[in-house]
Amino acid sequence: MTRSPLLLGLDAGGSGTKWTLVRAGQSVASGRTAPFTAALLGTPAGDAALAELGAALPGRPDAAHAGVPGLSAGSDRAAQVAAALAGTLRVDAAHLSLEGDLDLAYRSHLSxxxxxxxxxxxxxxxxxxxxxxxxxxxxxxxxxxxxxxxxxxxxxxxxxxxxxxxxxxxxxxxxxxxxxxxxxxxxxxxxxxxxxxxxxxxxxxxxxxxxxxxxxxxxxxxxxxxxxxxxxxxxxxxxxxxxxxxxxxxxxxxxxxxSPLLAAALGRALPGVNVQQRDHAEAAARYAGAQFGG
Amino acid sequence: MTRSPLLLGLDAGGSGTKWTLVRAGQSVASGRTAPFTAALLGTPAGDAALAELGAALPGRPDAAHAGVPGLSAGSDRAAQVAAALAGTLRVDAAHLSLEGDLDLAYRSHLSxxxxxxxxxxxxxxxxxxxxxxxxxxxxxxxxxxxxxxxxxxxxxxxxxxxxxxxxxxxxxxxxxxxxxxxxxxxxxxxxxxxxxxxxxxxxxxxxxxxxxxxxxxxxxxxxxxxxxxxxxxxxxxxxxxxxxxxxxxxxxxxxxxxSPLLAAALGRALPGVNVQQRDHAEAAARYAGAQFGG
CATH class of the missing domain: 3.30.420.40 (ATPase, nucleotide binding domain)
Incomplete structure (x- = not known):
C-alpha cells in the first residue's frame, strides 16, 4: 500500500503566510510565517519570507496550492510566483497551482x-x-x-x-x-x-x-x-x-x-446569511489533493 | 531718516514654507521653499529646507515671526526651532518669535x-x-x-x-x-x-x-x-x-x-460666516513689526 501524498496549502497575505499540510484527509501540521505577496517577489523581504516558509515545513510536499493577494491565475506574475514557490518548496511545478486570495477564500466556503x-x-x-x-x-x-x-x-x-x-x-x-x-x-x-x-x-x-x-x-x-x-x-x-x-x-x-455581536447584527441586516470560519490554508491543501491526487 | 526695518514672515507647513518680506507696511518680496516643520528639525530634509530658505531671501531681515505646525510657543522644541531659524536667517534671536501654525492662522484673521x-x-x-x-x-x-x-x-x-x-x-x-x-x-x-x-x-x-x-x-x-x-x-x-x-x-x-460653491454652501450651513483668504506669511511679517518695531 502506497503512502498517501503530502499536500500543502498556503494562504498568503500582507500580514502573514498561513500554511497547512494535509495527508489522507487529515491536517498533520500548520503554521504561520512572514508575509508573502506577489508584490514582494524578488525583494529582500520576499526572499526572506520564502526561505522562512521553506525552512518551516516539516516535510517535502507532493503537491501544493496557494492563494496569493493580487494574483490572477494564468498571468505572467502568477507564473513567476509559481516558479519561486516550486523552487523553495521543492515541489514539482506540475503539482503546484496558484490563484488570487479572494478566489481561494471563495473556494474555501462555496462552489x-x-x-x-x-x-x-x-x-x-x-x-x-x-x-x-x-x-x-x-x-x-x-x-x-x-x-x-x-x-x-x-x-x-x-x-x-x-x-x-x-x-x-x-x-x-x-x-x-x-x-x-x-x-x-x-x-x-x-x-x-x-x-x-x-x-x-x-x-x-x-x-x-x-x-x-x-x-x-x-x-x-x-x-x-x-x-x-x-x-x-x-x-x-x-x-x-x-x-x-x-x-x-x-x-x-x-x-x-x-465578534458575536457583529455576526448577530449582520444576521439582522442580511437575513439568511451564514457566518462561518474556515482555515483557508487547509482548504488550499485539500484542493491540491483534488487537482493532483491525494 | 532711518530706513524702515525689513520684516520676515514665515508660514511653515508640511507642503511648503511660504515667506513674505515687508518693509514700511508694504510686501516687498515673497516666495515658497521646501517644507519645514518642527518634526523635520535636525533631519537632512529639514537642514536642506532651512538652507534653501536662507538662500531664497533677497535680504537679511531685521525681525521675523513664524508659524510652524505642531509647535507651542515657549516649549523646548520651539526654542530649538527658533535657534535654527535665527542662525539660518541671520536674525538676532531677540527679534525672532514663533508660534503654532494654527495660532498664526487665527492671528491672521482674528484678534x-x-x-x-x-x-x-x-x-x-x-x-x-x-x-x-x-x-x-x-x-x-x-x-x-x-x-x-x-x-x-x-x-x-x-x-x-x-x-x-x-x-x-x-x-x-x-x-x-x-x-x-x-x-x-x-x-x-x-x-x-x-x-x-x-x-x-x-x-x-x-x-x-x-x-x-x-x-x-x-x-x-x-x-x-x-x-x-x-x-x-x-x-x-x-x-x-x-x-x-x-x-x-x-x-x-x-x-x-x-471653491465658490463650497463657500456658498458653507454660508447656507452656517449663516453669518465670513469667508476670507489672507496671506498668513504676510500677517506674520506684520506681527514681527508690531512686536519688534517696524
Missing amino acids: PGAGVLLYAGTGSVAYHVGRAGEVVRAGGRGYRIGDDGAGFSLGRAALRVLTAAIDRGQEPDSPLAREVRAVTGGTDWDTLRSFTYGDPGASAVARLAPAVSRAAEAGDAEASHLIEEAAQSLAELARRVQEQAGPLPVTATGGALR | PGAGVLLYAGTGSVAYHVGRAGEVVRAGGRGYRIGDDGAGFSLGRAALRVLTAAIDRGQEPDSPLAREVRAVTGGTDWDTLRSFTYGDPGASAVARLAPAVSRAAEAGDAEASHLIEEAAQSLAELARRVQEQAGPLPVTATGGALR
Whole structure:
C-alpha cells in the first residue's frame, strides 16, 4: 500500500503566510510565517519570507496550492510566483497551482455559482465566482476609501467618537473609551494621534475593532450603534453583488465576524446569511489533493 | 531718516514654507521653499529646507515671526526651532518669535477672543484663541479619522461614488467621473487604486476636491450633494467650538473654500460666516513689526 501524498496549502497575505499540510484527509501540521505577496517577489523581504516558509515545513510536499493577494491565475506574475514557490518548496511545478486570495477564500466556503462570499477582516469585500469562473465583486477598496464595516472602519469610527468628545471638552470615560484606552494606552489626543499616524499606522486602527465589540457587550450605546452601522455596510456590499449575480445565498467570514455581536447584527441586516470560519490554508491543501491526487 | 526695518514672515507647513518680506507696511518680496516643520528639525530634509530658505531671501531681515505646525510657543522644541531659524536667517534671536501654525492662522484673521477661525485646506479644523491665550479647537484629526469637509474628505467622497458605481457594474461617465478622470488618468479600479495608495498617496486624494467642485458647477447632482455634506461637516466643527467658547462670529479660510460653491454652501450651513483668504506669511511679517518695531 502506497503512502498517501503530502499536500500543502498556503494562504498568503500582507500580514502573514498561513500554511497547512494535509495527508489522507487529515491536517498533520500548520503554521504561520512572514508575509508573502506577489508584490514582494524578488525583494529582500520576499526572499526572506520564502526561505522562512521553506525552512518551516516539516516535510517535502507532493503537491501544493496557494492563494496569493493580487494574483490572477494564468498571468505572467502568477507564473513567476509559481516558479519561486516550486523552487523553495521543492515541489514539482506540475503539482503546484496558484490563484488570487479572494478566489481561494471563495473556494474555501462555496462552489462556483453557489453564492456570495462576504469577507470582513481588516478590510471588507463581497465576492462571487460564477460557474464559468466569472467574478463579480463589491468593496475591497482599502482603508483610505472603503472597507466599510470591517476592522479598520470600526476602529476609525471608535476614534471619531472619542475625538468628537474631546472636541466638546469632555474627558472620554465611557466603556468604549476604556476599551480603546486599554489598546492605545490613553485617550488624550497626543496618544490617539501617535496610535493612528505612527508606525504601524493604518493596521493599528483595525486593532480597535475588538475593543468596540467588547464595549458594546458592556452596554455602551455608541459602540452598539457602530456595530449596527458596520453590519449595514457589510450587508450593502453583499447586496451589490446580488444585484449583479442574482439573489444567491451569502456566506460571511473573516476576523471581524469573530465578534458575536457583529455576526448577530449582520444576521439582522442580511437575513439568511451564514457566518462561518474556515482555515483557508487547509482548504488550499485539500484542493491540491483534488487537482493532483491525494 | 532711518530706513524702515525689513520684516520676515514665515508660514511653515508640511507642503511648503511660504515667506513674505515687508518693509514700511508694504510686501516687498515673497516666495515658497521646501517644507519645514518642527518634526523635520535636525533631519537632512529639514537642514536642506532651512538652507534653501536662507538662500531664497533677497535680504537679511531685521525681525521675523513664524508659524510652524505642531509647535507651542515657549516649549523646548520651539526654542530649538527658533535657534535654527535665527542662525539660518541671520536674525538676532531677540527679534525672532514663533508660534503654532494654527495660532498664526487665527492671528491672521482674528484678534484674541474675537471669533472662531474655521480652516478648510487638505484637512479641517475650527480654532479659537481667547483673550488670555486659551485655545478651544475641534477637528484637525487628520485624514485617517477626520478632517471632514476639507480636501481629502471631498476627494475620498468622490472616489467612493465612483467605486460604488464600479461595484454596480456601471462604467462611470457622469460629470464627476469625467472631472476625476482628468486628474487621475482613468476611472477603472486599477488606476484609482494606484492614485489612492501610490506615492504621494493621501495628499493626492485631496487634489480631487477641485474636481468635485467643477463637477457640481457642471450640474452633477452627486457632486453637489458632496459639496453640501462637506459644508455641513465644516459648520459642525465651528459649532463645536461655539459650544465651548460662546456664540462668536466665524471666519472661514483655506484652499478648499476657494471653491465658490463650497463657500456658498458653507454660508447656507452656517449663516453669518465670513469667508476670507489672507496671506498668513504676510500677517506674520506684520506681527514681527508690531512686536519688534517696524
